[in-house]
């Protein structure tokens with residue numbers, strides 16, 4: 169039995185979708201444990217490219233169970249549309265493949281409205297949210313006012329909760345945010361319709377996971393966003409509203425920490441960020457534009473151009489500490505192939521001091537200057553590489569340098585979008601090295 173958590177080490181968009189999809193082959197159950205449809209996980213299989221927002225990236229394997237845990241905030245309309253689209257493409261054909269936690273909170277229309285209206289009101293000080301209602305939905309959860317998936321299934325409870333909520337929400341929308349209120353009857357009808365269609369997926373996912381673990385099954389916990397968007401440990405307030413670190417898998421799926429075998433951190437070979445907030449290694453020049461174009465760095469959810477920069481080791485060190493990461497999956501190495509030299513930020517300079525960790529205070533981080541180590545580029549196509557030794561010398565050195573600086577093994581290297589464009593040095597679900605394939 170191996171229970172593996174996969175988390176992003178940077179500010180999201182590290183390529184977790186591909187890694188989860190790849191490792192799902194060896195897992196039995198894949199679980200989303202936080203976030204919502206702010207995530208956009210891209211999976212490429214053959215000529216097909218699929219972007220998943222809510223359904224776990226294991227969806228493309230018909231025999232695997234996909235779970236949406238209690239820690240996720242669920243927009244039912246988006247979930248139903250995603251299931252429908254997957255089914256139209258020949259995936260996800262059996263209802264029992266998906267389990268939705270009865271305790272997951274529901275994103276309501278007023279959450280989206282508040283999210284967008286509040287950002288508008290903040291003007292230049294906005295967070296740059298995805299506008300999907302994620303923050304307001306988590307606020308209701310913590311404020312004990314949220315509506316859970318289980319509530320939707322009971323019309324009386326749903327009506328009561330909605331009624332209590334709307335008195336407050338409409339006051340807030342109309343008076344504070346200068347927006348229009350929402351209508352009780354319309355929402356009740358609309359969401360009751362969703363409940364009818366989603367009911368067959370709803371269950372106690374924590375109990376399900378526990379039973380599977382007792383049977384010795386392998387569980388893969390799929391994180392969304394990245395460490396530095398974590399509401400406690402990220403670049404607050406420019407963060408999302410959930411715990412993106414590995415500990416979130418325990419609370420967001422209902423499993424104890426002793427059940428987790430390993431944590432894999434996913435990092436790009438460089439850095440990107442969407443939305444506002446400090447980004448010490450950002451490149452606002454033609455190199456940054458080159459990375460954006462070559463790496464297709466445009467948001468999978470919102471289409472926004474991503475900010476780009478060199479690899480930031482303090483950011484990775486923090487992620488390793490915060491999640492107890494035991495192995496790194498280094499993605500998009502191929503994107504750096506065109507550069508004659510590559511910079512790696514090994515530390516920050518701040519008020520005459522050298523910092524090896526990311527400072528907590530936003531102001532301090534904004535003032536940090538990256539300390540760079542220049543490394544030679546490799547100027548060669550990496551796409552055919554099947555093992556580390558197939559990579560050009562400077563690319564191998566780059567990986568070795570990342571391992572030295574983070575004191576953590578790079579267990580997987582991704583050199584292209586496709587499943588087969590991956591070097592798996594160690595499989596966390598199987599003892600020993602290599603890429604053993606199941607028949």
Ligand code: IMP
Pocket residue numbers: 179180181206207208295296297298299300301302303392393397406407408409442443444
């Ligand atoms: P929210 O999660 O929509 O509230 O957005 C808060 C911040 O997190 C914004 O800067 C978003 O751009 C960022 N964010 C949320 N989800 C993702 C993601 O999946 N990838 C990258 N950034 C994200």
